[in-house]
Every structure is written in C-alpha cells, then in structure tokens.
Amino acid sequence: MHDVAIVGAGPVGLFLACELGLAGCSVLVLEREPEPGSPWRTEPLGTRGLSATSLEAFHRRGMLDQLLAASGAEPVTSPETDAPQPPHIVGHFAGTVLDPAKVELGAWPYRLPTPAPEFLMTTLDAVESVLAERADKLGVEIRRGVTVDEIAQDEQGVTVHAGVQRYPARWLVGCDGGRSTVRKLAGFAFTGTEPLFTGYVMLAELEDPEKLTPGINLTATGTYLRLEAEGHLGMMDFDGGAFDRTQRLTREHLQEVLRRVSGTDVTLTGVTHASSFTDRAMRASTYRHGRILLAGDAAHIHSPLGGQGLNLGLADAVNLGWKLAATTRGQAPDGVLDSYAREREPIADSVLDWSRAQVAIMRPGSHTDAVQGLVRDLLATEDGTTYVFRRFTGAAIRHDLGGEHPLVGGNAPDFRFADGIHLGELMADGRGLALEFGTEDRLRGAVEGREDRLRHVGAPVRNDLGLGAVLIRPDGIVVWASDRGADPAGFERAVERWFGGPR
Template sequence: MHDVVIVGAGPVGLFLAGELALANCSVLVLEKNPQAASPFWALPLGMRGLNAGSVEAFYRRGMLTALLDASRADAQQVGAHPDAHEAPAPRDVSHFAGLRLDAADIDTGALPPRLPGPAMEGIMTSLEAVTGVLEERAVALGARIVRDAPLEAVDQDGDGVLARAGGREYRARWLVGCDGGRSTVRRLAGFDFVGTEPLFTGYVARVVFEDPAELHLGFNSTSTGMYLRTPFEGHLGMMDFDGGAFDRSQPLTRDHVQTVLRRISGTDVTINEVHLASSFTDRAMQTSTYRNGRVLLAGDAAHIHSPLGGQGLNLGIGDAMNLGWKLAATLHGTAPANLLDTYTAERHPVGAAILDWSRAQVATMNPGPNTPALRQLVHDLLRTIDGTTHVFRTTSGLAHHYDLGDAQPTVGFTAPDFRFGDGTRLGDLLREGRGVALDLTAAQTLRETATHWQDRIRYAPGPVANDLGLGALLIRPDGVVAWADGPDPDPEAFRRTATRWFGAPTA
C-alpha cells in the first residue's frame, strides 16, 4: 500500500509528489497520457507566468535555479531573447483585462513586509520547463510515476482508497486528484462543482500568417471581443464572446480560426496554416470542499476559471505547497487534530477570490454598449497608485493571507527572507520541508523550548541583517508565519503555537 496516490502528472501533481516524498512518504502518481511531453506545454503555447508567490515556493525548495535555466533554454529554442525568463520588464508587471500596470505606480509600503532575496518578482516560463524540473525532483526523492493509466474507479473506506487505473488496482491511505478541470477524481469521488457558466470561447494557437502586420502586438480589445498577438512568431490568442458555444464542440480548422480572428480583429488577415490550436472558456467553478473522506483535490480539479491574468497555475502551486506538509504530518501521526481540515479552510477562500477576479476581468472585456465606459473607468483607476497597488498585490500572490487568529502584522503572510550573518537565508532553511523557529534575540530565548519539536521544527538563532523589529518567528513548512513576537518573545506563546501546528512535543 502506498501512502498517497496522486492522479495527474501536471505541475500541481508533481509539486505535491515532491513535497510528500521530501517528507518520506511513499507516493505513486498516475497519469492518463502515455507521454510526459505535450506540444501544448512548450513555448509559445505553453508560456506561463509564475507570480512572486510561486517563484518563492520554487526557491524555498531549492528549485529556482533549475527552473530559470530550463526557462532560458526553452526561450532560446524558439528564438526569444535569452533573458525572456527573467522578471517582467520594470514597466510591465501585470495586467487586468488586458490593461497593463505601470510598476512606477506600485506603493511598496502597502505590501506585506518583505526583504530582498533571490525570489522577489514573477518570471515568465513554460509548462514544459516547470513540469520538467518538478518531475526530476519528485523522482529523485522517490516518487513513482505510472503513465498510460487513465483512472477508472475510486472506492474508499475508513482505512484507505482503492484506485483502478489502466486495468490495474492501486491501494493507498490517501488519494489526491490533481487531474485538471475535467477531473475524473472529482466526478468519481462525488464532489459537487458549482459556479457560473461561460460568456466566451477562448483560443490559443500557433499559426502562419500571410500578413502579420495586419494585427497589432499585445492585447487588443475590439467591439466583438479581444485578440492577443505576442512577439513569438505566429502566437495568437482570441476571446470570442459566443457564450462558450464552440469550446471543444467542433474541430479547430484553419477556416474556423481565421473566421473568428477576422470578426474579432476587424481585418482581412489571412492564416495560411494552423500548427497547433486549443480552445477554452471562462467557466468559473469550484468544489464546496477540497476533501471528501480520504480523497482530496488540488489545482484545477478543485477550481476552474478563465486563464486571464495567469492565476490558474499559481493557484494550484499554492494548493500543493499548503497541502503537502499537512498530509505528510497526518500520515506520520504527528499532526494535531483537524490539521488537514485547515487545507480547505485556508485554500478555498483564496480560490473563490481568484474566480471572482476572473469574472471581473471578463465583465470588463465583454463587448456591449457599456463596455467602453467601464474599460475607461478601470483604465483610470489603474493609473492611480492605489489601483495599481491593489491589482499588483492580488496578481503577485503577495497578498494571500490566512486568518490564523493573530493580529500580528506578519502572521498569516509569507515570511520575509531573513539573511543570517553567514549568508544563509530563511529560504535555505526551508528546503528540507520542516518548520523553522527563528530566534533573533541574542539571548536565544526559544532554544530549549524548540528542542521539543526538533524532529519537525528547525531551530535557527540570529542575528539577521534586518529583523524588522521582531524577536522571534515560527514559520510553517509552507513558508507562512504561524507566530511572531517582539524583542522579548514569550516561550509559552511559542509552545502553544507549535503544538497547534506541529502536534504534541516529543520530549
């Protein structure tokens, strides 16, 4: 019997597999596709933006350098600028409904406390680069991947889950569905899935234009929809407000793609060839819970929405980072009561907010007589410091906050990347997937107390280059601040918080 069976070998499933294997859990990943690669994962159609929160997750698990190298190699293969994987250009940090933000209008003082470090901003990468790095890590840590194994049945009891896939049966103590927006796990395990129906059919394609100069670069809003043309040769995106009627209902022929593009762009542009094409909608749906007995969901299996703003991949990585250590602690018997319940409690509101964020963008783009006035209003708001800062906080992943019952300003947010005198950073200390007790006082007040959780919490005494006026912090394995105190930290408060998140002390 495995500890965990994960269904889906995409970025979320592979990230979670690595987290569980890092914690010495036996992990099996079942993937329906026979091959690891997909042409839709390579640039340009596989282009994705990782926000600052996701980049921080890769950094804290020691994968950021490998990801940057893989992203650079991908960009060079398709002829992009060799630095295309780096942080977004200073004056192009994000967008809302195709309306760009100006980095000069961001009020950094209104963001949660941060310190300079290797993971400060988002990067552009590809699904191919992301999955390659994540699979290499998961396999190196001991996770096993079985391909060409479509899921056929899921049955659970009080002791575990039986999954039948590819004609074989697999038994595990837990099963996690990371199998995308059309999740088989979600359906077979009986999760409800509710939300709003689509307003548009979206398209991404790699084509050969006869006359590319007919189309402007960037996002282009028109009276009938929106199209996007990027610097990648032949890379095209479109949103056709047809109520989602076309999505996957018919073949994506050259004639159809050209007809839609001409209608949306208002030009006579000609497409000579369509190499690759796919469609999607802005359907926004979410399960009411991310857990049903011993079956859990993460990523698009738990929530779907339009790709506007590139939040889907980032949301899924956040799910995996949050769930991994909690499920591992549950498996090892060290988790406090109801720890696994905090997965839904913390991640469901984040997902719901992203769905609303997507809906708001669609409403701002939906063609109609009132749309130009609405877009002008949004444009004007984005030219203000408060408006730009609000959008950046949301899209960067820096504003995600879990209500942990403590009003201290850093609690519930991602931890600042403190730097110690020897050059070590907090990100380095989190690589092994344990919690970290930062004791920044010269008195090392928490040393004795922290030793009672030394199998689950790493003790790290200061000083640090900038302590932000803090004396001590307890950081969860996912990098979230669970507790923080001033220059004279209270060991008893530390003990209570450690017990809440890491279970009873061992000594």
C-alpha cells in the same frame, strides 16, 4: 500500499509529490499521458507565468536555480541591499498594462529582497522536468499511460482502478485538471458560473500578419492577442461559450472568428495547433471527501486572464503537502489537514472573482466601454497599481489564523542572516522554523522533541523588520510572531497547534 496516490503528473501533482517525498512518504503518481512532453507544454503554446509566491516556493525547496536554467533565464544573485526594492513588472488587469514605478512599497512593511525573481516566463515542460527530476531523487514512483476508471475508499484507504490494475493507497489526491476524473468518480460537487466567451489559442500561418496589432487588443467585437512568437495568436469571442472542445476547430472557423474580433480581413493560410477554452468559473464544494482530496484545476477552474491558474494550483500543493505528510506519519494535531480546505477555498473564490471581473470589463458594449475608461483611470493611480501588484504577486494573501500580529497568516519575509544565508535556504528540508533574532534562546525548549518537524535557529539577521521572533510553517506561512523586545506569549500554543506534541 503507498501512503499517497496522486492522479496527474502536471506541475501541481509533481510539486505535491515532491513535498510528500521530502517528508518520507511513499508516493505513487498516475498519469494518463504516456509521455511527458507535447507541443502544448513547450514554447510557445506551453508558456506560462510564475508569480513571486510560486518562485519563492521553488527557492525554499532548493529548486530555483534548476527552474531558471530549464526556463532559459539568467541565475539570480542575492541582492546586496536589505531594503525593499521597486518591482520591475506588475502585470496587467483586463488588458491594461500597469506601470511598476507606481507601486507604493510602503503598502506592506514586511517585504524583503529575495533571490527569487518577481516573475518568470517559463513553460509547463520546464516546470515539470525540474519537478520530475526532484521527485525521482526522492523516490516518488511515476507511472505513465494509466487511465483511472474507478475509485473505492473505506476507513483504511483508497483503491484506484485502471482497467485490471489496482493501486491501493492510504490517501488519494486528484491533480488531474479541470475535467478531473477523480473529482467526478468521487462525487465532488462542482459549481460556479457559466461562460461569457469562447477563447482560442493557436499557432497559425498568416498571409498578412501586418493587419494584426501586436499585444492585447480590445475591440468592439471581442479581444485578440498577437504574441511575440510568430503565428502565436489568442482570441476571445463573446458568444456565451458556444464553441466548446467537443467541436472540431477548422481553419475556416478560426479565420471567421479572428476576422470578426479583430475587425480586419486577415487571412489564415494554415493552422498547426489550435485549442479552445472558456471563462467558466467553478469550484469544488469541498476539497476533501474522506481520504480523497483535490488540488489545482481539479478543485477550481477559471479563465486564464491574469495568469493565476498555475500559481493557484502550486500554492494548493505547497499548502497541502506538509499537512498530508504529517497526517500520514501520525504527527498532525487535530484539524491540521482540515485547514487545507479552510485556507485554500476562500483564496480560490477570490481568484475566480478576479477572473470574472476582468471578463466583465473586457466584454464589448457601450456600457462596458464606460467602465473600462473608469477602471483605467483608477489603475493609473498608485493605489490602483499597488492593489493589482499585491494580487498579482500573492502578497495580499492572508490566512485567518487568529493571531494578533499583522504578519500572522502571511508569507514569511526572506530574512538574510549575517553570513548571507537567506531564510528560504533554511527551509529546503521541509521542516518548520522557529526563528529568534537575538541571543536569549527563549524558544528552544518548546522545540525540543519536535526536531524532526521544527527547526530552531537563533541568530541576528541583517534586517529584522522590528521583529524579535517568528514561527513559520513548512509552507512558509507565519503562524506566530513577536516584535523585538516583546514577551513571546503564545509561542508554545502555536507550536502545539501546528506541530503537535514532542516525540
């Protein structure tokens, strides 16, 4: 019997498997597809954007250099400065590209430079190859070509059925996408809002490509995107999601839609690959039923607007991994595993609303045109641009952990020590960190006996942001902080709450 079975070998399932394997759990990953690789996972159809928060997670597990290399990106060197730097990219909101120069850096005082880029264009294949290699080194077993058809659970564990095969495990996590078999078989409710549009993405040959304007184009009848790769097109047809994946995509249908939403008589002479999607926005009513949990698109779906889907799923995996590992090892205090759903469900709701808002603004119509103009004016301001940037990067995320310090519940700054080592490099083994930026060593005693879960580091840093000490979970979330010179009251309680008692 494995400690954890994961259904789905996409980025979310593989990252979760790596987190569990790092903690010493025995992990089995079951994947329906027989081989890892397809045109939908390589460039250009498999192109995805990773946000700063996701890249920070790769940095903290020592996988950033491999990811950059697999993505064809240049290695990132440690910044010389210890002061926050302006971003190079902000992203877009509802088709409006924003100006990085208008980001107000003073909007969040606990941001520090990091070797992780602000943003990375990569492919699903690149992400999965890096994670699969790491999973293999950690002893994770991946079985491909396995189609799950039944699930049974009791108080001791879960048995996954795939034809005549049986796969018992103590825990099961569904990371098997928006049409999750695990979610359906386990009886999770899945509710939300129905779609306003059918979206299409395709690789096609055009007789007259000059008739389509490059980039994102909002028109009187919909939206189309002409992307950098030759023949790589996207469309949004506001038909109420009428054309779903059960219908065959023909060249004639795709040409009809493209002509309608672009307002041109462009001609498709051939289609190599094509797929449709909608902006249906839904979430599982809970992320856990007994010993079965959900993560990634299995737990939430929404339109790809804003590029939040993959990043949201990876953050699920980072949040869940250490909690499920500690539970499996019998080291998790009461409520730690339940905090996964409590923390991640509100964030999913926020992302779903972020997606819905963009769809509403892009929907054709005279009233929408008026709203678009107003929104563009607001986004052109420093406040508007900064707001979108905080959402785009994940910097706005704050878990409600009950602490009084403003850093509690947020992502830990990437402090740099005098020898040049970054905080992220200290987290590669998956343990939490108790950091003291002085020489008094007042916190070491509370860490003793928990060294397998929590590491104490006492050393000055180049920019301590006015802090004296910080307690950080394995997922990089700050659960306690004390300003320089302040009494570290509450540290021991925070340690017990998140890391349990000593051995």
